[in-house]
Amino acid sequence: MKNLKTLLAVVSLGIAASPALAHHNANAAYNTAVQVQRTGPLIELRDIEPHAVWKFAVVDTETKAQTVWTLEGVNSSELHRMGLLIRQDLKPGSSMTYIFSPSRDGSNTGLLKAVIIGSKTYRLATY
Secondary structure, X not given: OHHHHHHHHHHHHHHHHHHHHHHOOHHHHEOOOOOEEEEEEEEEEEOOOOOEEEEXXXXXXXXXXXXXXXXXXXXXXXXXXXXXXXXXXXXXXXXXXXXXXXXXXXXXXXXXXXXXXXXXXXXXXXX
16 A cells, blocks of 8 residues: 555656646757847847746848747846846847747747847856
8 A cells, every 4th residue: 555655646746747847848849959149129028937038020131021039038037137137128129139049840939048238148048
């Protein structure tokens, strides 16, 4: 009976932890071996848990076509620890450079790894 209880506890913990493991497997959704760098104005920064969502635009210099990118980044607590304040430093319309790993499905989404504001680089992700 004791072994059965232990087995049930281990299985329950494994089931409970599986969404967290799937959620944090950035390599499944993004090509983390590749880094892309784009510069453009911030359109929107949604501070939602557990990750902030950054939207920015890139305008093709030849065609003048605008492409909107959506990036997954760290939450506001992490940004604050790095010295970035959403309302003061990350205003919509501000131009910055984004370094990110692109989505594996080819969509205009990615995992934000760093942002360059002025002459300062903020590293956001470690994977």
